[in-house]
Each structure stands twice: as C-alpha cells, then as structure tokens.
Amino acid sequence: MSRLAGFPQDLRHALRLLARSPGFTAAAVLALAFGIGANLAIFSLIDGLLVRPPAVSEPARLVWLTMASSQGGRAGNLSYPDFLAARTAATSFSGLLGYDKARVALAAPGFEPEQVAADVVTGDAFGVLGVRAALGRVLGPEDDRPGAPLVVVLADRLWRERFGADPAVVGRTVSLNGRPTTIVGVAAARFQGTEMDPPAALWLTVEAHAQSDRRFRDLLAEADAGWLRVIGRLRPDVTLDAARAEGAVLGARLRAATGATDPPPRIILSRLSGMVHVSNYGEVLGITGLLLAGSGLVLLVACANVANLLVARAANRSREIGIRLALGASRLRLVRQLLTESLVLSILGGVAALVLGLWTGELLRVVGQLPPEVLSVASVDGRRMIFGLGLALLTGLAFGLVPALHATRRDPLPALREELPLRSRRTRLPRLQGSLVVAQVALSMILLVGAGLFVRSVQKAAAVQVGFDARRLVAARFDLALVGYEPERRAAFERVARERIEGLPGVESVSIAGLLPLGGTMVGAGIFRRESAGERPDASVALNTVEPDYFEALGIPLLQGRIFGPESGAGPAGQGVDGVVVLNETAARRLWPGENPLGRRIGFHGAEGPWREVVGVVADSKYDDLTESPRLFAYLPRAAESDLFPDLGAVLLARTAGDPAALIEPIRRALRALDADLPIRMTTVAATVAERGGMGRSLASLLASFGVLALLLASMGLYAVVAFGVARRRREIGIRVALGAARGDVVRLFVVQGLRLALVGIGLGAVLALGLTWLLSSLLFGVAATDLVTFAMVSLLLAGVAVAASLVPARRAARLDPMIALRQD
Numbered sequence: 058m059s060r061l062a063g064f065p066q067d068l069r070h071a072l073r074l075l076a077r078s079p080g081f082t083a084a085a086v087l088a089l090a091f092g093i094g095a096n097l098a099i100f101s102l103i104d105g106l107l108v109r110p111p112a113v114s115e116p117a118r119l120v121w122l123t124m125a126s127s128q129g130g131r132a133g134n135l136s137y138p139d140f141l142a143a144r145t146a147a148t149s150f151s152g153l154l155g156y157d158k159a160r161v162a163l164a165a166p167g168f169e170p171e172q173v174a175a176d177v178v179t180g181d182a183f184g185v186l187g188v189r190a191a192l193g194r195v196l197g198p199e200d201d202r203p204g205a206p207l208v209v210v211l212a213d214r215l216w217r218e219r220f221g222a223d224p225a226v227v228g229r230t231v232s233l234n235g236r237p238t239t240i241v242g243v244a245a246a247r248f249q250g251t252e253m254d255p256p257a258a259l260w261l262t263v264e265a266h267a268q269s270d271r272r273f274r275d276l277l278a279e280a281d282a283g284w285l286r287v288i289g290r291l292r293p294d295v296t297l298d299a300a301r302a303e304g305a306v307l308g309a310r311l312r313a314a315t316g317a318t319d320p321p322p323r324i325i326l327s328r329l330s331g332m333v334h335v336s337n338y339g340e341v342l343g344i345t346g347l348l349l350a351g352s353g354l355v356l357l358v359a360c361a362n363v364a365n366l367l368v369a370r371a372a373n374r375s376r377e378i379g380i381r382l383a384l385g386a387s388r389l390r391l392v393r394q395l396l397t398e399s400l401v402l403s404i405l406g407g408v409a410a411l412v413l414g415l416w417t418g419e420l421l422r423v424v425g426q427l428p429p430e431v432l433s434v435a436s437v438d439g440r441r442m443i444f445g446l447g448l449a450l451l452t453g454l455a456f457g458l459v460p461a462l463h464a465t466r467r468d469p470l471p472a473l474r475e476e477l478p479l480r481s482r483r484t485r486l487p488r489l490q491g492s493l494v495v496a497q498v499a500l501s502m503i504l505l506v507g508a509g510l511f512v513r514s515v516q517k518a519a520a521v522q523v524g525f526d527a528r529r530l531v532a533a534r535f536d537l538a539l540v541g542y543e544p545e546r547r548a549a550f551e552r553v554a555r556e557r558i559e560g561l562p563g564v565e566s567v568s569i570a571g572l573l574p575l576g577g578t579m580v581g582a583g584i585f586r587r588e589s590a591g592e593r594p595d596a597s598v599a600l601n602t603v604e605p606d607y608f609e610a611l612g613i614p615l616l617q618g619r620i621f622g623p624e625s626g627a628g629p630a631g632q633g634v635d636g637v638v639v640l641n642e643t644a645a646r647r648l649w650p651g652e653n654p655l656g657r658r659i660g661f662h663g664a665e666g667p668w669r670e671v672v673g674v675v676a677d678s679k680y681d682d683l684t685e686s687p688r689l690f691a692y693l694p695r696a697a698e699s700d701l702f703p704d705l706g707a708v709l710l711a712r713t714a715g716d717p718a719a720l721i722e723p724i725r726r727a728l729r730a731l732d733a734d735l736p737i738r739m740t741t742v743a744a745t746v747a748e749r750g751g752m753g754r755s756l757a758s759l760l761a762s763f764g765v766l767a768l769l770l771a772s773m774g775l776y777a778v779v780a781f782g783v784a785r786r787r788r789e790i791g792i793r794v795a796l797g798a799a800r801g802d803v804v805r806l807f808v809v810q811g812l813r814l815a816l817v818g819i820g821l822g823a824v825l826a827l828g829l830t831w832l833l834s835s836l837l838f839g840v841a842a843t844d845l846v847t848f849a850m851v852s853l854l855l856a857g858v859a860v861a862a863s864l865v866p867a868r869r870a871a872r873l874d875p876m877i878a879l880r881q882d
Contacts, residue, residue, distance in 0.1 A: 089406025092359025105434025112247035114187025193227035193242030234269035235540035399457025407449025502822025511757035517839030524678030526612035530742035536706035618673035811863030
C-alpha cells in the first residue's frame with residue numbers, strides 16, 4: 058500500500074503536465090482513440106456474431122445438434138422424422154426444438170404486402186428457449202398440431218415498424234401466405250431468434266407453415282431432407298461431455314426409429330453462442346479474425362506513435378528528470394510517474410474511443426457497407442465498454458513502459474548541464490525513436506498491402522463478364538404459390554402480367570423465368586445421360602425454367618442448335634411434349650467432350666427417364682457468384698412446369714428503352730392491379746449483380762480504412778520524429794547556414810533522414826507481408842497474394858507520405874535565422 062500512497066499525487070501531476078501541453082495531449086489521445094476505437098468496433102462485431110448468446114434463458118445449457126455421416130464429412134441439419142425420433146429417444150435433454158428459416162407473404166390493412174423473414178418453429182421452441190412474450194402469449198405445443206388455428210407471434214421490430222407499436226395488435230387477423238392468421242403475441246424486444254441472418258420478423262409453427270405452404274408440407278415426411286436446425290436444452294444434471302457421449306450412439310436409435318437402412322449418422326453437439334449457425338461459425342470466424350488482425354495492427358501503430366511522442370517529450374524533460382534523480386528520487390518512482398501519465402493518456406483515448414463507439418453501427422455501415430442484420434448486433438453496450446477501457450489500460454502500459462525506462466536510464470549530470478550525451482551528439486536520431494518509426498511504417502505496409510489486395514480483387518470481380526447484359530433490365534420477383542395460386546391460375550396470371558408490362562411506355566421486351574441470375578437462389582439436380590443409364594448421376598447441374606425469349610432478353614448468345622419454342626412442354630407436368638432442354642457450354646462440353654451434344658437425351662429422375670432432348674447450347678454465364686468457376690447449367694421450358702421446380706417462384710424481366718429505375722414503380726403498380734395482396738420485390742438487374750460482390754467490398758473497405766488510419770498515424774509519427782530532430786539540431790543548422798549551406802541542402806538533410814527510416818520500414822513490412830498474405834489467398838479473386846503491382850504501389854505510397862511528412866519540418870528548419878539559432882543555444 059505504501060507504494061501506491063503517492064499515486065494521487067502522480068495523477069495530479071500528470072494531469073497538470075498534460076493540460077500544459079494541449080497539442081501533445083490532443084495528438085496522443087486522437088491516435089489512441091482511432092486505435093482503440095477500431096478494435097472496439099470489430100470486437101463488438103465479433104462479440105455479437107460469435108460470442109454473446111441470444112437473449113434466452115440460461116443460454117449456457119443450450120447446444121446445437123447437427124448430423125454427420127458415419128464416414129465423417131460436414132455436419133448438417135436433421136430431417137423432420139429424425140427430429141421427432143431424437144426428441145423421443147434422447148435422454149440428456151429437457152427439451153428439443155427445431156426451426157427453419159423461411160420467407161412468408163404478410164398482408165394487413167395499412168401497409169403494402171411484403172415477404173418477411175420468418176422462423177418456422179416446433180411448438181415447444183419458446184418453452185425450450187425460455188422466451189416470454191412482451192404482449193399476449195408465445196407459441197405452444199397446442200399450436201403445432203394438425204387442425205390447430207393459424208397463429209403467429211410478431212418480433213418487436215415488425216410490431217413497431219408495421220403496426221405502430223399498437224398494444225391492441227394481439228387478436229388481430231392478418232393474411233399470411235393468403236390465409237387468415239391471428240396474431241397471438243409480440244416477443245420480448247431483445248429476442249430476434251437464434252440467428253441474425255436474417256433476424257426473424259415473426260414466428261409460426263411447423264404445422265401452420267405446412268397449412269399455408271403446401272411445398273413445405275412435402276418436406277415433413279422426407280427422411281433424407283436435412284433442413285431442420287435443432288437446439289437442445291441440457292438437463293441440469295447432465296454435462297456437455299455426457300450428452301456428447303449419448304450423441305455418438307443416438308444416430309443408431311434414429312435409424313431404428315425411422316426404419317432407414319443407410320449407416321447411422323453421428324450426432325454432434327456444440328455449445329450455442331453468438332447469432333451464427335454452427336455450420337457457418339468457422340467461415341465467420343475467419344473473416345472477423347482477419348478484421349481483428351487489421352484493427353490490432355492499427356492499435357500497434359497507434360501505440361508506436363504515442364510511444365514516439367513520449368520519447369520526444371521525455372527528451373525535452375531530461376533536465377527535470379536529471380534533477381529528480383540527483384536529488385535522490387529512485388528510478389522506480391520516476392518510472393511510475395511517467396507510466397501514470399501514459400495511463401492517463403490511454404484512459405482519455407479509451408473514453409474518446411467509447412464516444413466514437415456510440416456511432417459504431419453507423420461507422421460500420423458507412424465504412425464497411427455491412428448489411429443491417431449484421432449491424433444490429435454490433436452496438437456498444439456495457440460489456441463492450443469494459444473491453445474498451447481494459448484495452449485502454451493495457452495499451453497505456455504497452456506504449457508507456459519502454460519510453461519510461463528509456464527516459465530514466467540516463468546519467469543525470471549531462472542533463473543538469475543541459476548537454477546531451479556524446480553518443481547522442483554523434484547520432485542523427487535516437488535509436489528508439491527511429492525503431493518506432495520503422496515499426497509503424499512496417500505495420501502500415503502490411504495493412505495497406507492486405508487492403509490493396511482486396512481492393513484489386515474486388516475490382517477484378519467487378520470487371521468479370523457475367524455473360525448477359527444487365528443494363529436496362531428491371532426484375533420483379535414474386536411467388537404466386539406462396540399465396541395459394543394453383544398451377545393453372547399462376548400460368549394465367551403470368552400471361553396477363555406479361556401483356557400488361559409489355560404495354561407500358563418505355564418497355565421494349567418482357568420475359569419470365571423461375572430464377573434471377575445472380576439473384577441469390579440456386580436449384581440443382583443430378584443429371585443422367587441416356588447412353589450411360591447408370592444408377593448414379595453423371596454430373597450435378599443447376600437449373601432454371603425460362604420462356605423462349607429469355608435468352609434474347611438477357612443477351613445470352615446461342616452457340617449451337619435452337620431455342621425451344623413457346624409450345625414446348627405443353628403436355629403433362631414433368632413430361633413435356635418435346636421433352637427439350639438447352640444446356641450451357643460447360644455442361645455440353647463436360648457431358649460429351651469433343652462430341653456434338655445436339656439430339657442427345659438427358660434426364661433428371663434416374664436411369665429410367667423421362668428423357669429430354671438437347672436442342673441447343675448457349676454461352677456460359679455467371680449464375681450464383683461473380684467469382685464462381687464455370688458450372689454446368691440447364692434451361693427447361695417454363696411451360697413444362699417441371700417437377701424439378703415444384704411451385705418455384707417467378708421473376709419478370711423487362712428490358713427498358715431508358716433508365717430502368719424509372720419503370721420500377723409503373724411495373725409494381727401494374728402487377729399490384731392484378732393482385733393487391735401479392736408481395737413484389739422490385740430491383741434493377743444491374744443492382745442485383747453489384748450486390749453479389751458485397752462481402753468482398755465490405756472486407757476491402759474495412760481493411761482499406763484500417764490501412765488509411767495506419768498510414769495517417771505513421772505519417773504523424775514520422776513528422777514528430779523529424780520535427781524533434783530539427784529541434785535538437787537547431788545549433789548545428791544555424792552553423793551550417795552561417796557557413797553558407799543552401800536551404801535546399803538543409804531540407805534534403807532531413808527529408809533523406811525521414812525517407813531512410815521509411816525505406817527500412819517498407820523493406821521490413823514487405824518481407825512480413827510476403828510471409829502473411831498467403832493467408833488471404835482463399836479470399837482473393839484474380840489476384841495473387843504476392844501481387845507485385847500491389848506491393849509496388851503501396852511502397853511508392855508510403856515513400857511519398859514519408860517525404861511529405863518530413864518536408865514540413867525540414868522546410869521550417871531551412872528557414873531558421875542562424876543568429877537566432879546560435880543565440881538560443
């Protein structure tokens with residue numbers, strides 16, 4: 058306790074000294090605020106996505122249940138029959154719940170119908186999670202039985218945005234997928250489900266969804282369809298290890314219960330944490346870990362910057378330190394005093410970072426262009442404030458200890474005589490300051506190279522030829538089956554809709570397809586060649602149902618054969634009169650290498666057919682991602698209404714004569730006139746294509762912002778070092794000028810000094826970057842991790858910044874009046 062007795066005095070002294078040097082204090086606090094703030098923002102993101110559990114009761118007892126085959130492989134979801142069997146057979150859990158993500162059509166008086174994100178849950182989901190309602194009640198097992206009334210629970214956000222936070226909303230009837238449905242409750246405000254992608258707008262039971270969407274009903278009986286995410290609550294007396302031991306043998310019980318004959322799977326248990334499904338945890342961890350490494354480098358640069366400022370400040374206080382040492386003050390006492398000043402600076406920087414943290418979500422939105430569902434978990438709260446302040450204290454020790462030890466190791470006698478040690482006289486720049494500048498430049502080099510690689514990767518992806526003409530195209534997406542349309546009624550709606558849109562001024566052509574290219578949805582199947590007629594598919598292929606003029610509307614060239622006509626597939630569903638198909642170039646080449654694919658027969662249902670004749674081959678396009686490798690793709694006549702696409706949604710594509718955005722509202726009104734309760738999502742195809750590179754752009758933008766911060770801090774550090782060198786050598790400069798040295802020689806002296814440090818840092822940083830950028834290889838597209846152009850551009854940028862940072866104090870030195878400089882020293 059005696060050693061801490063002088064701390065209040067040290068604190069008062071530190072505050073007085075910092076108040077007397079507002080410029081120094083502001084520069085140090087600003088540097089720390091940027092460094093700590095960047096880490097606080099990324100920590101908030103990681104904490105919300107991967108660490109902080111959902112707002113449920115006793116989350117530590119909740120675990121994910123995923124299924125892996127007996128041969129190993131990636132864990133997957135359970136089928137509904139497997140879930141029912143597990144709920145009966147498992148003894149380690151007090152309850153199991155299953156859920157799936159879906160989009161449902163919601164319509165109610167007062168707002169336009171829309172598709173909203175829903176969690177389709179088993180009836181005991183809220184009970185297992187321990188979530189209560191803010192209004193009304195939550196769903197219960199009685200709501201998940203055949204014949205039960207259709208009911209939903211709203212999320213707080215939907216309740217406020219669409220129902221004006223009306224407490225009388227409980228008991229109100231809305232249209233859900235075209236069926237009357239009663240709102241029975243509003244969930245607690247903090248509960249948005251167990252995943253943030255996307256956060257649930259409402260909850261309905263599995264049985265209710267099966268009643269309102271018959272496509273979903275078919276999934277319930279499929280034992281091989283792994284679509285159900287499953288969470289279990291451990292019994293109070295059961296440990297996770299014990300539950301995992303049961304999971305190892307639970308697969309055999311499931312196979313016995315469902316009567317399946319394939320080898321039993323392994324049930325894998327993982328703790329529930331964050332708002333990301335366990336299957337995506339590794340991918341999200343890799344991306345956020347990269348961002349955390351970037352923000353950590355920014356903090357290291359900030360620490361080196363402030364340490365440099367402290368070294369320069371300690372040199373100016375050498376007489377004070379010498380006097381205190383001569384009077385008997387211990388080195389430990391002086392180190393404690395200097396560390397107190399560092400800690401005060403770090404706390405001020407941490408407080409400034411917390412103030413910036415109030416706008417964390419907005420900063421991440423603007424800088425990182427992150428989607429709203431991600432930003433919703435990134436706000437700063439009490440837990441994250443503790444992290445920020447703790448990081449500030451550690452930072453204070455990190456950047457303050459070395460300068461404090463360095464400042465107190467000097468012999469007090471030269472300081473009392475106002476002299477520098479002989480070694481310092483011969484040295485152009487104190488070694489510690491030079492080393493810190495080199496470290497800042499090297500760290501900045503690593504960050505800027507990483508950011509540069511991502512920027513070039515995004516540019517390469519944006520320049521990719523997508524294989525179709527996305528200009529002047531409007532897309533209207535809707536799902537008629539979702540609101541209860543039968544096939545005949547859907548066909549009639551699409552025919553009338555096409556005629557209405559074709560009649561709008563400014564519309565040149567219209568086509569309807571099942572899926573929008575690069576629209577975020579893919580459907581695939583195994584493909585069988587008739588000549589091989591094997592038991593296993595010859596390949597996997599992605600598919601779309603299109604009208605004959607689809608290829609012309611999108612500008613996809615025909616390479617061989619013909620496009621099917623409008624009468625194709627007028628026969629029974631799944632058979633078709635012609636049984637025709639158009640393949641892309643990759644599919645034709647992969648299935649019949651070096652041969653003519655026209656006239657060949659393929660099927661999607663097995664070796665017994667039915668078979669479809671290949672009548673044409675079109676050029677490859679991009680279908681799901683801008684950076685994807687060429688994939689096999691097949692186009693089927695939309696009129697066939699293939700059973701491979703049971704009740705697939707529709708996208709109406711309109712090519713316009715002018716600005717496509719100007720026709721969004723007219724097209725929406727025309728479709729709304731046909732069905733006022735139909736949710737319609739309107740966009741331009743160019744905007745959809747641009748969205749596909751969103752994650753890459755976000756990474757590049759965030760890393761680039763970290764790189765700019767590091768560059769700014771490094772330039773500040775270099776400026777401070779050169780300015781300090783000018784102040785220390787005023788007498789020398791005065792003598793040089795008095796003896797006839799040109800001002801340009803003085804400027805060159807200090808610029809070369811700063812550039813030399815920068816070049817050492819650039820070289821060291823380039824070596825480190827070459828050793829680290831291979832970690833980014835899997836995230837880059839079209840750019841090597843050792844891209845020489847990026848390394849060269851970043852090196853030139855850093856060298857240019859070094860020259861600019863050195864030039865200002867160098868020019869000031871050249872303007873010194875030699876008489877004044879000699880008289881002052």
